[in-house]
Amino acid sequence: KAGVTQTPRYLIKTRGQQVTLSCSPISGHRSVSWYQQTPGQGLQFLFEYFSETQRNKGNFPGRFSGRQFSNSRSEMNVSTLELGDSALYLCASSAETSGRARDTQYFGPGTRLTVL
């Protein structure tokens, strides 16, 4: 099975712009989670989507949003970029077949976003 893929791998934007990142989960996985990783804050949970619905959300401002499509692919969008949004954005997918047990999350290679 192919792993989690993320596009693009690298992105450079300027303050005030918006950006859309894409994530394709492992085939058959229904849950997609997004994380922001920075040297100062470590790995921080952004949100999780399951069956096209946002199931959980971390403590990030409304500028960060996401969605999931019927094929489980997910996008996250950051509007009005700030310098502090420079980070590695990681996507993870999990099967969530049982609905109760927390399945293992498998991560993609990440998108490195630089905001100038």
Add this chain to the structure above:
Amino acid sequence: AQKVTQAQTEISVVEKEDVTLDCVYETRDTTYYLFWYKQPPSGELVFLIRRNSFDEQNEISGRYSWNFQKSTSSFNFTITASQVVDSAVYFCALSRPANTGNQFYFGTGTSLTVIP
């Protein structure tokens, strides 16, 4: 509240030495899951192990072993006869059942450098 603490920020060992990475967690849940991930310089988090709260058996996989002790809320990771390829950042994570809130909690990571 859930929390994962990896007190060791950076560790350096000489090749072939054994090294233990510490992980201490906090949770009030009776059912939870513990994970270790490896993040090499390429950035992708690689899944190493998953353990549920009802299974305190230690596990060995090749040069890797894990010691789970509920009494001390610890889930430590030992690499035996370390190799240069083990150099990476290692994250311990705690997750809650899928029907609860924000589910994945990561420690701040331990950066391991294996010196040849």
